[in-house]
Amino acid sequence: MARESDAPEPERSALLGPKEVRELAERLGVSPTKKLGQNFVIDPNTVRKIVRLAGVDAGDRVIEVGPGLGSLTLGITEAGADVTAVEIDHRLAAELLHTARAMQPEIFADESAPRLRVVRSDALEVTEAHLGSADPEVLVANLPYNVSVPILMHLLELIPALRGGLVMVQAEVGHRIAAGPGSKEYGSPSAKAAWYGDWRIAGTVSRRIFWPVPGVDSVLVSYARRAEPLGDEGERALTFALVNAAFAHRRKMLRQALQPVLGTLEQTVAALEAAGVAPTDRAEQLSITDYLGIARAHARGTSDPAALVR
Structure with missing residues (x-):
């Protein structure tokens, strides 16, 4: 019979569980806040599920928003990907590299090119300068509930090279993002998201995998970029202006709702x-390609369509 001292040590987990998350938070004096939309993931199995559904492979360049204490970050690096993590909380941003070095030292095997880079910034204010040479191609994030749609739209516009990804958001928001024309959830976020690619609900997650437990359900929404862009930047700006106007007055017919953008x-x-759109149609009946068609038709009839969206 082997002596107790000869028994193999249990394999150390490379991810954070409930105990590690709470210990980290206590040591840093961090209390999750609603203001920053902080709900930390405490279940390694869910983390690995998210990474798998996101299609993250070794060598992928991932951008993550709101890494918090690093639960999802470590799941992405465990899969062999490089991560640029954008964190607004200065305490969490400063600690994330220390946590990763302790849990997964192999990330820093090449100190000249570590596989984790932390950007201290509000995600809504991230610029190309923040990203530098990171050149992200996949988005994986547990987005803050209170600003998930604005962050998503900002990143999609900022990083057109994103080929896909997966975001965890409040269930109501997720269904709106993935909704198609004519459905009750379809709205401005649905139409704008469709400009960039295809969106679908990829799964659900239990409230119990978060700390603190949120008062709403969450879903996973996957993204795949369009094979070819719908239009150029000028067309996107005018199309989005039409979407905004239409859904700001969604009970009105389009011939009324779109006048602030199109004129008389x-x-x-x-x-x-x-x-080819009926003037009596309403906002929720049109796809993003319909709105683009209106933008192009209007552009043909004016010498300076961009002036309408300045």
Whole structure:
């Protein structure tokens, strides 16, 4: 019979569990706040599920928003990917590299090119300068509930090279992002997200995998970039202005709702009819390609369409 001292030590987990998350938070004096939308993931199995559904492979360049104490970050690096983590909380941003070095020292095997880089910034204020040469291609994030859609739209516009990813968001928001025209959830976020690619609900997660436990359910939403862009930046800006106007007055017919962007009633009706859209349609009936068609029809009838979205 082997002596107790000869027994093999249990394999050390490379991810954070409930005990490690709470110990880290206590040591840092961190209490999750609603203001920053902080709900920390405490279940390694869920972390690995998210990474798997996101399709993260070794060598991928991932951008993560709101890494917090590092639960999801370590799941991504465990899969062999490089991570640029954007964190607004200065205490968490400063600690993340120390946690990763303790849990997964192999990330820093090449000190000249570590596989984890932390950017201290509000995600809504991240610029190309923050990203430097990181060149992210996949987005994986547990997005703060209170600003998930604005962050998502900002990153999609900022990083057109994103080929796909997976975000965890409040269930209501997730269904809105993935909704198609004519559904009750379809709205401005749905139409704008569709400009960039295809979105679908990839799974659900239990409230119990978070600390603190949130008062709402969450879903996983996957993204795959379009094979070809729908249009150029000028067309996107005008199309999004039309989407904003339409859903700001979604009970009105488009011939009324779109006048703030398209001009007079006559100009608005002309653009709608030229695009093959009935002036009596309403916002939720149109796909993003319909809105693009209206933008292009209007652009053909004005010498400076960009002036309408400045």
